[in-house]
Amino acid sequence: MISVLVTGGAGFIGSHTCKALRKAGYFPISYDNLSRGNADAVRWGDLVIGDIADPALLRETLMRYRPVAVVHFAALAYVGESHENPGLYYRNNVAGTATLLDAMHDCGVRDIVFSSSCAVYGVPAVVPTPETSPLCPVSPYGETKLACERMLTERASEFAFMALRYFNAAGADAEGEIGECHVPETHIIPLLLEVAAGGADAFTIFGEDYPTPDGTCIRDYIHVSDLADAHVRAVEALLEGVKNGTINVGTGRGWSVRQLIEIAARVTGCHIPTRSGPRRPGDPAKLISDPALSRERLRLLPRYPDVAQQIAHAWAWQCRRGRTSNVSRAFA
Numbered sequence: 352m353i354s355v356l357v358t359g360g361a362g363f364i365g366s367h368t369c370k371a372l373r374k375a376g377y378f379p380i381s382y383d384n385l386s387r388g389n390a391d392a393v394r395w396g397d398l399v400i401g402d403i404a405d406p407a408l409l410r411e412t413l414m415r416y417r418p419v420a421v422v423h424f425a426a427l428a429y430v431g432e433s434h435e436n437p438g439l440y441y442r443n444n445v446a447g448t449a450t451l452l453d454a455m456h457d458c459g460v461r462d463i464v465f466s467s468s469c470a471v472y473g474v475p476a477v478v479p480t481p482e483t484s485p486l487c488p489v490s491p492y493g494e495t496k497l498a499c500e501r502m503l504t505e506r507a508s509e510f511a512f513m514a515l516r517y518f519n520a521a522g523a524d525a526e527g528e529i530g531e532c533h534v535p536e537t538h539i540i541p542l543l544l545e546v547a548a549g550g551a552d553a554f555t556i557f558g559e560d561y562p563t564p565d566g567t568c569i570r571d572y573i574h575v576s577d578l579a580d581a582h583v584r585a586v587e588a589l590l591e592g593v594k595n596g597t598i599n600v601g602t603g604r605g606w607s608v609r610q611l612i613e614i615a616a617r618v619t620g621c622h623i624p625t626r627s628g629p630r631r632p633g634d635p636a637k638l639i640s641d642p643a644l645s646r647e648r649l650r651l652l653p654r655y656p657d658v659a660q661q662i663a664h665a666w667a668w669q670c671r672r673g674r675t676s677n678v679s680r681a682f683a
Contacts, residue, residue: 469599527667
């Protein structure tokens with residue numbers, strides 16, 4: 352079976368991508384230091400516990416498994432934390448990526464799919480946002496993703512790459528095998544479900560005076576399984592000789608915070624109390640992808656574009672794990 356190395360393969364998106372790779376006929380090797388990933392999410396291939404800052408272990412792993420490509424997720428991804436400790440983010444995300452590329456070069460692995468982010472756009476000049484929009488990150492996290500994209504471009508003579516700039520990953524595996532479990536949790540849908548489940552008193556709305564129809568931020572949510580599919584398609588495109596590219600991955604639809612609250616309450620059957628909070632620095636009013644290029648180059652048509660379905664899958668996974676005190680009421 353053809354192997355693919357997945358750095359950060361024990362994480363939320365990484366583990367879903369490993370499942371998708373295995374279904375597509377590849378053998379995924381998860382390379383993860385488990386600082387923020389979960390070993391029990393590695394079910395479709397081998398796990399190598401290691402850090403991307405370890406060049407010797409990276410080379411050993413690449414030589415042992417001889418992957419045809421690397422899918423690179425391993426990165427720190429909390430915007431707030433990146434403001435508090437930018438040095439940590441540059442060391443891990445940028446220096447770590449440089450170490451990985453050096454190891455790939457030394458071992459003759461030439462194809463890489465890079466996990467980038469819509470954070471490279473900052474407050475976008477155009478909404479929906481195409482890949483040609485100005486790149487103006489407003490957080491150290493976004494800056495590190497942009498630095499990695501530029502590193503790949505500058506080393507394009509050594510590697511074939513695709514950088515996927517995805518928007519808000521959401522949902523959970525439709526078969527209920529894996530889902531989202533971050534500590535701490537910062538993503539809106541699991542935070543809403545935590546309140547619905549009785550694990551928190553209220554959900555905080557950060558900013559209610561944005562220039563949007565209901566005053567709250569609008570975001571584009573892509574189901575994690577559709578995002579995983581995009582990475583598999585990117586790997587296959589590179590193996591088929593498609594040229595380097597940077598591609599948005601989203602649905603092209605936007606949902607406000609208030610809309611998500613209402614939908615989550617309807618899906619779960621639970622009341623979700625809210626409280627008001629201040630705007631967070633750098634939060635744009637609207638962040639919606641222009642997905643045209645992903646449709647053209649990856650032939651990606653999301654299976655789960657409706658955020659209600661994304662929330663339903665996340666809630667079902669949470670209920671299966673027995674993490675809700677309101678399960679019986681929600682499904683009555």
